[in-house]
Amino acid sequence: MQEIFTGSFTQQEPISDEGIAAALAVLRHGRLHRYNLAPGETGEAALLEQEFAALSGARYCLAVASGGYAMATALRAMGVGAGDRVLSNAFTLAPVPGAIASLGAVPVFVGVTEGLTIDLEDLAEKITTSGARVLLLSHMRGHICDMGALMALCDKAGLRVVEDCAHTMGATWEGRPTGRFGAMGCFSTQTYKHANSGEGGLLISDDAELMARAVLLSGSYMLYDRHIAAPPPEAFAAVKYDTPNISGRMDNLRAAILRPQLAGLAERVAGWNARYRRIETGLRATPGLTLIDRPGQEGFVGSSFQMLLRDWPADKIEQVVARCRARGVELKWFGAPEPAGFTSTYRHWRYAGAGELPATDRVMAGLLDMRLPLTFSLADCDVIARILRAEIGAAFQSEGGAGADV
Numbered sequence: 001m002q003e004i005f006t007g008s009f010t011q012q013e014p015i016s017d018e019g020i021a022a023a024l025a026v027l028r029h030g031r032l033h034r035y036n037l038a039p040g041e042t043g044e045a046a047l048l049e050q051e052f053a054a055l056s057g058a059r060y061c062l063a064v065a066s067g068g069y070a071m072a073t074a075l076r077a078m079g080v081g082a083g084d085r086v087l088s089n090a091f092t093l094a095p096v097p098g099a100i101a102s103l104g105a106v107p108v109f110v111g112v113t114e115g116l117t118i119d120l121e122d123l124a125e126k127i128t129t130s131g132a133r134v135l136l137l138s139h140m141r142g143h144i145c146d147m148g149a150l151m152a153l154c155d156k157a158g159l160r161v162v163e164d165c166a167h168t169m170g171a172t173w174e175g176r177p178t179g180r181f182g183a184m185g186c187f188s189t190q191t192y193k194h195a196n197s198g199e200g201g202l203l204i205s206d207d208a209e210l211m212a213r214a215v216l217l218s219g220s221y222m223l224y225d226r227h228i229a230a231p232p233p234e235a236f237a238a239v240k241y242d243t244p245n246i247s248g249r250m251d252n253l254r255a256a257i258l259r260p261q262l263a264g265l266a267e268r269v270a271g272w273n274a275r276y277r278r279i280e281t282g283l284r285a286t287p288g289l290t291l292i293d294r295p296g297q298e299g300f301v302g303s304s305f306q307m308l309l310r311d312w313p314a315d316k317i318e319q320v321v322a323r324c325r326a327r328g329v330e331l332k333w334f335g336a337p338e339p340a341g342f343t344s345t346y347r348h349w350r351y352a353g354a355g356e357l358p359a360t361d362r363v364m365a366g367l368l369d370m371r372l373p374l375t376f377s378l379a380d381c382d383v384i385a386r387i388l389r390a391e392i393g394a395a396f397q398s399e400g401g402a403g404a405d406v
């Protein structure tokens with residue numbers, strides 16, 4: 001009997017009773033808009049900002065409508081405008097180049113290494129050839145590059161960094177939380193990320209001017225004194241006449257759902273990592289399969305799992321994906337010719353006029369990706385690893401090595 005996995009790769013944990021109670025309290029009083037407060041009240045959105053600032057060690061925090069909105073707002077606060085070129089990862093998800101394009105700016109893609117992080121050599125070259133002043137760095141699928149080397153390179157060139165931490169809430173590099181290296185850090189609280197309010201985003205920074213601009217941009221209606229994790233009034237006085245209101249606020253209902261989740265983040269991170277390591281252990285020494293090394297400095301969050309079928313022919317990879325799917329294991333393939341679901345590559349974002357990145361194409365051609373929701377048990381992870389191991393092994397052997405370097 002072939003083993004079949006029956007769990008859902010898109011089923012996150014339910015909202016806790018505490019989150020539901022907090023949401024009901026907001027619904028009962030009816031003040032959902034973040035600036036709609038009873039006398040003396042501090043709203044849920046403001047409290048969420050204060051708590052996330054404390055959790056990440058940032059001076060300031062702003063809650064917004066989505067991760068994509070947070071990124072666009074960070075770029076806008078830095079003065080990125082129409083026609084500007086902005087560096088970003090070739091390996092990321094569509095909302096990242098989308099945030100750049102939303103300002104009329106143009107993404108310039110930097111390649112990816114086999115470790116799935118930004119290629120610092122290619123970055124150095126693109127810094128000189130692109131004329132960009134900002135890098136929107138995506139910690140895609142939770143893989144964190146050598147942040148010391150990256151910041152040294154960017155600081156030396158006078159390039160400002162915005163971090164996309166959609167997959168790294170709770171993650172660190174050398175003990176420092178992601179989002180705390182660049183001038184601004186952007187997080188998503190969309191259902192598939194590390195905290196779930198359906199939609200939502202968080203922006204952090206230590207820079208008073210950037211954050212004052214971001215608060216005004218997000219649609220503060222000059223009520224910025226109702227924030228408790230925002231810069232002092234002087235910072236607003238300096239920029240309030242030339243910063244447009246581009247509404248994208250967080251509301252008190254979603255903030256109420258999120259606050260208990262922040263409190264439980266460390267525990268969920270441990271849960272994801274236990275599942276990640278279980279899958280990794282189950283896949284070790286699978287013929288034809290390359291696992292991704294995780295450097296010791298990286299305090300990652302294993303909410304998804306990536307692996308390489310390096311230099312395999314496309315039809316063999318398609319066969320593995322199809323056979324795993326038939327046994328209930330859902331893989332995304334970054335080498336697919338057409339964008340599908342949440343998976344697309346720099347070649348599909350044609351509005352950016354992508355250059356050629358052959359080394360990146362080679363990595364993406366063999367890259368498989370799998371979600372690891374916390375609704376999976378460790379025993380589920382063992383089943384998944386056994387199915388992957390069997391199907392990858394069988395496909396590899398059926399072609400005497402599947403063209404991989406043996």
Ligand SMILES: *Cc1c(COP(=O)(O)O)cnc(C)c1O
Binds near residue numbers: 066067068092190
């Ligand atoms: C999900 C995601 C975002 C932002 O997501 P929203 O859906 O706009 O909240 C940003 N970057 C990456 C890599 C993502 O996966």
